[in-house]
Amino acid sequence: AQKITQTQPGMFVQEKEAVTLDCTYDTSDQSYGLFWYKQPSSGEMIFLIYQGSYDEQNATEGRYSLNFQKARKSANLVISASQLGDSAMYFCAMRGWLSSGSARQLTFGSGTQLTVLP
């Protein structure tokens, strides 16, 4: 079984500044995937970025980048040039084997509430 830990329940950042949201994971799998999702106050879950365990380069998607440090088992999300619309809950997730061993599925962390200040 795998575990995702997000140790920052809440974060504040000034508009236009960069912010890093922490995510650490625990797995015995050799092949896995790491995801970040954004959940605004409206409730929907929006896919942001993906990193495969064998990818040698850090993933980037526009203002989002994933700082992947495999040896430290961390997959931090970096948002550059924060905007007011970035205020939301952010979830880190890992695709790994279920405890039953029947299939691989997503396990989510507890989330980080990001507030962007004007």
Next chain:
Amino acid sequence: DSGVTQTPKHLITATGQRVTLRCSPRSGDLSVYWYQQSLDQGLQFLIQYYNGEERAKGNILERFSAQQFPDLHSELNLSSLELGDSALYFCASSVRDHGDTQYFGPGTRLTVL
């Protein structure tokens, strides 16, 4: 807009009742996943269907069941509802099996009174 649709958006019902949540995946996606998001349990995987067949089960209660129809839409049935079943229920879809990125629908907020 992810392309995944869920109905209804909100549902209010009483304890002991039965409800059905509906999900239509993105065009071309064969897999449908159901998740429950509650304040105390966080976001938990319930069940996955792939091309009409049950593929994987997570923390789904026996009072809950799901199916995927030939047109690939899916329904999640919740019966003998309890207060603790109040939550946001998400459907997600992916192109193939568990190896692909999952795109989430807007969710159905269930309130059990």
